[in-house]
Amino acid sequence: MRKFVYRSEIDCPVETLFDWHMRNRAFERLTPPWLEVAVKGSGNKLEEGFEVQLTVRKFGVPMELAFKITEFATNQIFVDEQTKGPFMFWKHQHIFEKHGDSSCAMHDDIRFGLPLHVASEPLMQGFMDSDFQRMFRYRHDILKGDLAAYMRNSDKPRKKVLITGSHGMLGSALVNYLSTQGHQVSRLVRSNEDVKGTSEIVWDASRVDPPDTLVKRLNVERFDAVIHLAGANIAEKAWTHDRKALIKNSRVESTKRLAKLLAYLNEPPQVVLSASGANFYESDLAAESTEGSPAGRGFLSEVCKAWESALQPARDAQIRCVNLRMGVILSPDGGALQKMLTPFSLGLGGQIGSGSQSMSWVSLDDAVQAIEHCMLTEKIDGPVNVTSPNYVTNKQFTQAMEQVIGMPENFKVPSALVNVMFGQMGKECLLEGVKAVPEKLIASGYIFRHQKIEDC
Structure with missing residues (x-):
């Protein structure tokens, strides 16, 4: 089993951060622009049992993936696990940490297994760590920027x-x-x-x-x-x-x-x-x-x-x-x-x-x-x-x-x-x-x- 963790402090209440993730098109907003990802279908609401299907293109080759929410607690955590895809297994914990009334932390914890011979895992792990670092740095930069803008405009009605x-x-x-x-x-x-x-x-x-x-x-x-x-x-x-x-x-x-x-x-x-x-x-x-x-x-x-x-x-x-x-x-x-x-x-x-x-x-x-x-x-x-x-x-x-x-x-x-x-x-x-x-x-x-x- 392999592990990847990425954590960032966010200047907003934990409830605001969690609500942001629940909104329509949050997945698309967090997807890095260099990834070719198409959302094929999903349930109506992010909750336990929700499933999303994706098509990811790597070097022009399409790959089908599906993930299901297996754990959900408002303002605390939701967990997605792979039901279809290239990994032997995949478990991603989205953890929301409360730090007082106006600050919090986003904590991404991923456990996964590679479908390769054990001798190849150290090499592939290096590539995966590099890709994950770039991906989650992007995701967390988006969160920080978007939530900062939201907090500045929080007193204005939505349109x-x-x-x-x-x-x-x-x-x-x-x-x-x-x-x-x-x-x-x-x-x-x-x-x-x-x-x-x-x-x-x-x-x-x-x-x-x-x-x-x-x-x-x-x-x-x-x-x-x-x-x-x-x-x-x-x-x-x-x-x-x-x-x-x-x-x-x-x-x-x-x-x-x-x-x-x-x-x-x-x-x-x-x-x-x-x-x-x-x-x-x-x-x-x-x-x-x-x-x-x-x-x-x-x-x-x-x-x-x-x-x-x-x-x-x-x-x-x-x-x-x-x-x-x-x-x-x-x-x-x-x-x-x-x-x-x-x-x-x-x-x-x-x-x-x-x-x-x-x-x-x-x-x-x-x-x-x-x-x-x-x-x-x-x-x-x-x-x-x-x-x-x-x-x-x-x-x-x-x-x-x-x-x-x-x-x-x-x-x-x-x-x-x-x-x-x-x-x-x-x-x-x-x-x-x-x-x-x-x-x-x-x-x-x-x-x-x-x-x-x-x-x-």
């Missing part, structure tokens, strides 16, 4: 939230985060194929239906907040004329129709938070760009301006509107960082052009937490830079990635090559940059989880 674009990297993480923060989350999806439960509402934003028809067909009354993240991927394909039209229209037209729909409601939401981008600003300026800085002149700047203007019907209806000017979102499981890690790990990553172009970035955890902060902070209105306070140059980012991968500095990618390979997309996305600073977030008391790019 009924509707999210578009909920199946992308940011949207999926936001659903998991808001659900475990106690909010009631529903998804506005494009087709019946996207429906995975009872909390989805189907709406094809490309259809031009009158608002009164939509109101009758869709049950979108009485939401406290609507978060609009939908839009075609900017860097997925080359910027042909048709692709640029799709990038713009998927944002502007859907936002315009959604804003008109919400303005038509008898009980509209208190706030609409709509995605935009830090590309709104003029690129390569010596000065920093705050929310009051002027717009730029490139394609992405034009898209962002039109995107934000499309919310006007909701503003005219006296709905609080927030434009989320997102920086480059960094997470190992998607977006820019995922695309960059692979070439760096192969020794093919490097500085792009001069390396002096600025990069306004934000960690995925800060992105979802900042969106909640804007949702709950009534004085926040209009554009908000959702970026780290510490933008970096491309050269600094390259050096940080090389440290993460543990490799020496490699070759540089010439500007001419970027222009030839990617054209206007390469110029605006790779060779130009902005120094967006989160003036409104800082002024409103937002506390960042990741201020340095090395911390992501």
Whole structure:
């Protein structure tokens, strides 16, 4: 039998920590982004006898697992044991330790057996310990950050939230985060194929239906907040004329129709938070760009301006509107960082052009937490830079990635090559940059989880 233990102090009452684990999507929120895990099915409530089935992919190979809760005591412990999977046996004790009225500890105790010959166990144990350390360090960091945010907002009522674009990297993480923060989350999806439960509402934003028809067909009354993240991927394909039209229209037209729909409601939401981008600003300026800085002149700047203007019907209806000017979102499981890690790990990553172009970035955890902060902070209105306070140059980012991968500095990618390979997309996305600073977030008391790019 093998044993692994991980323990952390958490600054919240033990009841709050336990309740967090009982909420919908807690398992998904705690799953590290580098693991390919899909939840296939589960019972309705975490209690003794509850069972969850998972599909885990390792090196592209799917593996079926199932775990059952065999012991459960409120605010004290729950235990899961493997009923199907690769281990000879598995027992994971989730222990909640009370330390007074406002602090506690999370104690994970795992006992397991490996399905290998006894001579192989010492070697495999070393690999397992390394994987477990990384996994539970991530889980406990999430717990500390999420519970700290929850305690700061504990005096604010939980919201009924509707999210578009909920199946992308940011949207999926936001659903998991808001659900475990106690909010009631529903998804506005494009087709019946996207429906995975009872909390989805189907709406094809490309259809031009009158608002009164939509109101009758869709049950979108009485939401406290609507978060609009939908839009075609900017860097997925080359910027042909048709692709640029799709990038713009998927944002502007859907936002315009959604804003008109919400303005038509008898009980509209208190706030609409709509995605935009830090590309709104003029690129390569010596000065920093705050929310009051002027717009730029490139394609992405034009898209962002039109995107934000499309919310006007909701503003005219006296709905609080927030434009989320997102920086480059960094997470190992998607977006820019995922695309960059692979070439760096192969020794093919490097500085792009001069390396002096600025990069306004934000960690995925800060992105979802900042969106909640804007949702709950009534004085926040209009554009908000959702970026780290510490933008970096491309050269600094390259050096940080090389440290993460543990490799020496490699070759540089010439500007001419970027222009030839990617054209206007390469110029605006790779060779130009902005120094967006989160003036409104800082002024409103937002506390960042990741201020340095090395911390992501």
